[in-house]
Amino acid sequence: MRNIIIGGFVAALLMVAGCTEKSKESADSNVISVGMSGTYFPFTFSKNDELQGFEVDLWRALASEMGKTVEFKQTNFSGLFGMLQAGKIDTISNQITVTDERTEQYYFATPYVYTGAQLVVHKDNNDIHSVDDLCGKKVAVNAGSNFAQLLMALDTEKCINVVTYDIGIEQDVILGRSDAFVMDRTSAVALIEESGHPLKVTGSPFEVIANAFPFAKTEQGAETRDEVNKALAVLRQNGTLTALSMKWFHTDITTADDAQ
Numbered sequence: 001m002r003n004i005i006i007g008g009f010v011a012a013l014l015m016v017a018g019c020t021e022k023s024k025e026s027a028d029s030n031v032i033s034v035g036m037s038g039t040y041f042p043f044t045f046s047k048n049d050e051l052q053g054f055e056v057d058l059w060r061a062l063a064s065e066m067g068k069t070v071e072f073k074q075t076n077f078s079g080l081f082g083m084l085q086a087g088k089i090d091t092i093s094n095q096i097t098v099t100d101e102r103t104e105q106y107y108f109a110t111p112y113v114y115t116g117a118q119l120v121v122h123k124d125n126n127d128i129h130s131v132d133d134l135c136g137k138k139v140a141v142n143a144g145s146n147f148a149q150l151l152m153a154l155d156t157e158k159c160i161n162v163v164t165y166d167i168g169i170e171q172d173v174i175l176g177r178s179d180a181f182v183m184d185r186t187s188a189v190a191l192i193e194e195s196g197h198p199l200k201v202t203g204s205p206f207e208v209i210a211n212a213f214p215f216a217k218t219e220q221g222a223e224t225r226d227e228v229n230k231a232l233a234v235l236r237q238n239g240t241l242t243a244l245s246m247k248w249f250h251t252d253i254t255t256a257d258d259a260q
Contacts, residue, residue: 030067030068030069031068031069031070031071032059032063032066032068032069032070032071032090032091032224033070033071033073033088033089033090033091034059034070034071034072034073034089034090034091034092034093035072035073035074035075035080035083035084035088035089035091035092035093035094036051036055036056036072036073036074036080036092036093036094037074037075037076037077037080037094037167038051038074039077039167040053040077040094040095040187041053041187041190041191041194042054042187042190042194042248042249043055043094043095043187043248044056044093044094051072051074053248054244054245054247054248054249055093055094055095056072057244057247057248058093058112058235058241058244059072059093061235061240061244062228062231062232062235065231065234065235066227066228066230066231073088073089076143076166076167077094077142077143077144077145077166078142078143078144078164078166079144080092080094080144081144081214084106084214084215084216085216087216090215090221090224091109091213091214091215091224091228092213092214093213095113095115095184095187095211096211096212096213096214097145097146097209097210097211098111098209098210098211098212099146099149101149102146102214105217106214106215106216106217106221107214107215107216107217107221107222107225108212108213108214108215108225109212109213109215109225109228109229109232110212110229110232110233111210111211111212111256112211112212112213112232112241112254113186113210113211113253113254114208114209114210114211114253114254114255114256115184115185115186115187115205115208115209115211115253116184116185116204116205116206116207116208116209117147117150117182117184117185117205117206117207117209118182118183118184118185118188118201118205118206119131119134119139119180119181119182119201119202119203119206120170120173120180120181120182120183120188120192120199120200120201120202121173121179121180121199121200121202122173122174122176122198122199122200123198123199123200124198125179125180125200125202128179128180128202128203129202129203130202130203130204130206131151131154131155131160131206134151134155134159134160134179134180135155135157135159135160136159136160136161137160137161137179137180138161138163138177138178138179138180139151139160139161139162139163139178139179139180139181139182140162140163140164140165140169140170140172140173140178140180140181140182141162141163141164141165141169141181141182141183142164142165142166142169142183143164143165143166144164146209147182147183148162148164150182150206150207151182154206163178169181169183170191170195170197170199173199174197174198174199180202184209184211185201185205186249186253188201189201190248190249208256210256213225213228215228236254241254242254
């Protein structure tokens with residue numbers, strides 16, 4: 001009799017636990033968790049302790065279209081893919097460039113930003129105009145970005161000194177400790193205009209890049225990607241995507257035709 005009572009009690013506990021877990025899953029299904037650095041102006045940045053930027057506005061619009069609530073989680077750029085792999089976020093929204101290596105590991109939504117890899121130097125630097133001028137130079141890139149790979153692929157003589165930073169890649173160029181840094185052209189132009197730093201873009205972008213949201217290669221990841229793609233298509237069709245681009249960049253960076 002005692003065993004029957006204990007067995008019934010355990011079964012009841014399991015049932016309650018199962019219901020609780022089921023309720024949690026149901027609640028979580030209405031939330032999409034998005035990782036970003038919050039340090040990549042004007043895409044994602046903090047001002048007056050408030051997360052702002054193109055990516056933030058876009059995800060609020062996407063979540064609304066999907067009938068979900070968006071939850072932003074911030075960490076250094078280099079830690080974002082680790083969070084995605086660990087299942088702590090559903091996707092990353094931080095100008096993630098689609099590469100062959102990344103597509104082997106993640107599902108990608110339809111690209112939503114097209115731009116170019118751009119060299120930036122001190123305003124008084126007149127020696128660097130292209131990747132061909134970087135031999136023997138120190139060039140800063142964001143840790144975890146694909147810009148290091150782009151540079152190394154073009155560095156046939158293996159003579160460029162590429163250094164990585166979690167944040168503040170522009171500071172060492174301003175102080176003369178690095179010769180140049182690389183970021184997407186859109187962000188570089190906006191950073192220089194907003195900050196007033198003694199910097200300038202130099203030469204043309206050395207590679208056009210497409211940016212998209214990555215998702216885990218799981219059944220749930222594929223489902224979420226498809227949901228996001230549907231919402232993106234609606235925002236592109238109704239003009240929201242273009243309007244947000246014009247708000248933050250005064251130009252449309254959301255189509256390949258306008259990539260710079």
